[in-house]
Amino acid sequence: MAIETDPIELARTLIRRPSVTPDDQGCQQLIADFLAKAGFGVERLRYGPVDNLWARRGSTRPMLVFAGHTDVVPPGADDEWLVPPYEARIENGMLKGRGAADMKGSLAAMLAAGLRFVASHPRHAGSIGYLLTSDEEGVADDGTLRVMKTLAGRKELFDYCIVGEPSSAERLGDTVRVGRRGSLSGIMTVRGIQGHVAYPLAAGNPMHALARFIAAVNAEPIDAGNAHFPPTTFQMVYIHSDANAVNVVPGEARCRFNFRYSTVWNHKTLAAWAEEKLRAAGVDYEITWRNAGEPFLTEPGELTDAVAAAVREETGLDPELSTSGGTSDGRFIAPHGIDVVELGPLNATIHKVNEEVAVDDLLALERMYFSIAERLLL
Numbered sequence: 001m002a003i004e005t006d007p008i009e010l011a012r013t014l015i016r017r018p019s020v021t022p023d024d025q026g027c028q029q030l031i032a033d034f035l036a037k038a039g040f041g042v043e044r045l046r047y048g049p050v051d052n053l054w055a056r057r058g059s060t061r062p063m064l065v066f067a068g069h070t071d072v073v074p075p076g077a078d079d080e081w082l083v084p085p086y087e088a089r090i091e092n093g094m095l096k097g098r099g100a101a102d103m104k105g106s107l108a109a110m111l112a113a114g115l116r117f118v119a120s121h122p123r124h125a126g127s128i129g130y131l132l133t134s135d136e137e138g139v140a141d142d143g144t145l146r147v148m149k150t151l152a153g154r155k156e157l158f159d160y161c162i163v164g165e166p167s168s169a170e171r172l173g174d175t176v177r178v179g180r181r182g183s184l185s186g187i188m189t190v191r192g193i194q195g196h197v198a199y200p201l202a203a204g205n206p207m208h209a210l211a212r213f214i215a216a217v218n219a220e221p222i223d224a225g226n227a228h229f230p231p232t233t234f235q236m237v238y239i240h241s242d243a244n245a246v247n248v249v250p251g252e253a254r255c256r257f258n259f260r261y262s263t264v265w266n267h268k269t270l271a272a273w274a275e276e277k278l279r280a281a282g283v284d285y286e287i288t289w290r291n292a293g294e295p296f297l298t299e300p301g302e303l304t305d306a307v308a309a310a311v312r313e314e315t316g317l318d319p320e321l322s323t324s325g326g327t328s329d330g331r332f333i334a335p336h337g338i339d340v341v342e343l344g345p346l347n348a349t350i351h352k353v354n355e356e357v358a359v360d361d362l363l364a365l366e367r368m369y370f371s372i373a374e375r376l377l378l
Contacts, residue, residue, distance in 0.1 A: 005115050007366045008095065008359055010108035012088035014070070015097040021071035022142075024051040024134040027104075028070055031111055035130065038115050045150060050135040050142035054151070057118055058127030063158035064376050065129040066110040066369065067144065067329060068165075069136030072099040073351050080353040093359050100357040102350040106164025107132070109362050113369035117377075124377045129158060136329050140292075144329040152336055160303045160376055161340045162369065165328045166347035172361045173311035173368065177342035178304060179297035179323035180331055181229060181260045184267045184289065186274065191284040194243060194251035204284075206253035207241050212281040217274070222259075228297050229262030229323050232270070260326075267291040293331030296340065297323065302376065303339040310371035311343070314364050343368065 017025040028051050032042045035055045045052040051070075056063075075085035075098045083089045085098040095105065114128055135143030151157055167177045190210050195203025214236060222232040234257065241253035261270055271289050278285050298304060304321060311319045325347075330340040345365060349355045 005112050005119075007105075007108040007112040007362050008090075010111060011095060011100070011105045011362060012090075014104040014108060015088035015095075015099050016086055018086050019070050019072055019099070019134065020074050021138040022050045022135045024070050028053040028132055028134070031070075031107070031130070031132065034111060034115065038118050040130075045147055047142035047146045050133065050146075052134070052143060052147045053130065053132040054147060056127055056129040058124070060126055061159060062125075062376060063127040063129060064160045064162070064373055065131050065158045066114060067131040067161050067163045067333065068103050068107050068110065069133050069143070069329065070104070070107065071134040071137045072102070072104070073137050076353050082354055085353075085355075090359060094356045095359055095362065096354065096356045098355055100349075100355050101166045101345050101347065102355070103164050103166060103344060105357045105362045106166070106344045106365065109366040110162070110164055110369055113366045113373065116366075117370055117373045121374070121378060126377045127158070128373060128377060131161075131333075133329065140329070140332075145332045148332050148336060157336050158338060161330070161333050161338050162307070162372060163328055163330045163333075163340060163342040164344045165330075165342040166344040166350050167322075167325075167342045168344065168346045170346075171315065171317065172345060172358075172364055173315045173317050173319055173343070175322050176304075176307055176311065176319040177323065177325060177328075177330075178321045179228060179334075180293070180295060180325065180327055181262060181323065182265070182267060182295040182331075183292035183327050184259045184261060184270055185292065186257050186271075186287050186289055188255050188257070188285055188287040190253045190255070191286070192249065192251055192253070195249045197247045197249055200249070203249040205249050206251070207239075209281065209283045210239070210253050210255060213278050213283050216277045216281050223262065223264045225262050226264060229264075229295065232259055232261040232265065234259055261295060263295045263297065266294055293327050294335065295323075296331055296334035298334065298339045298341055301339060303341055306372050306375035307341050307343055309375060310368045313371060314368050
């Protein structure tokens with residue numbers, strides 16, 4: 001099998017490039033060269049330090065796009081890896097290395113499937129495309145978000161999108177993500193009154209004020225979720241308050257917290273709810289809100305049917321259609337009215353040392369992606 005259509009060799013080639021976000025390390029150029037030879041129109045979109053790739057074959061609808069990212073998280077301590085993180089070694093049927101599961105394995109399977117599809121069906125209906133970024137694991141401001149704004153401005157949107165995030169839990173294909181919760185972070189300073197710890201009535205402890213807010217938020221469930229989403233969750237992720245003396249009440253506290261929220265809310269209504277809790281708790285605060293993405297949901301339809309059928313055909317499983325997990329770049333695609341699902345390998349080792357993916361799973365994933373393209377574009 002030629003390297004252009006071998007997902008395992010493609011994955012190994014990509015893993016050997018240490019593309020820690022947002023440094024693409026030439027991964028997209030490698031992919032672009034393969035796509036151009038197969039008749040795709042290829043466009044490089046660089047915003048700031050971020051490389052993005054938009055490729056398309058065909059000019060009509062419907063259009064199926066495979067989306068993903070070439071960047072990876074840092075490998076961590078090299079001496080904790082059983083094999084070097086960028087060697088891309090195969091042992092006991094497992095491909096090991098940073099990005100093997102998240103998500104260079106998926107990228108290779110997507111590319112191999114698309115190349116095989118256009119070779120097998122050169123006169124396919126509609127269009128097939130790829131949207132890749134080197135800024136999914138980072139701040140994500142100059143990646144898929146910017147590309148989608150560009151495409152929308154050109155009226156070059158598409159119908160269906162498969163994101164290759166590692167969605168599977170126990171077996172390949174057991175879970176397909178059809179939506180994601182929203183993510184809203186509050187970066188807050190709580191103002192108090194510095195004073196001597198022996199005279200607390202003359203001071204105002206900002207940590208005590210913050211504790212009242214935390215207690216109020218956790219006093220009862222924020223919501224009950226709905227048919228597709230679990231209840232909204234709240235987590236403190238950072239707190240700092242220190243007067244650099246053991247007998248001084250600090251004058252301020254800085255903190256950061258996060259809501260993962262369902263379609264019960266949008267970021268504005270949830271932020272307003274939280275600020276009402278702050279005022280009711282008597283907290284003197286300044287806050288900056290960062291919305292990482294609104295929740296989205298792809299309703300059952302042609303895309304979910306095609307994905308479920310491809311998974312069933314390959315594995316015999318009826319996949320769970322889930323909205324669990326963190327965020328993905330699907331949150332930037334779905335708001336444009338595009339059906340989005342995430343289908344990828346097992347997520348047990350993502351972002352960990354000794355990340356790995358089963359070789360057989362990548363081969364099966366390529367067949368699933370190929371089958372989905374056939375179901376939607378023939």
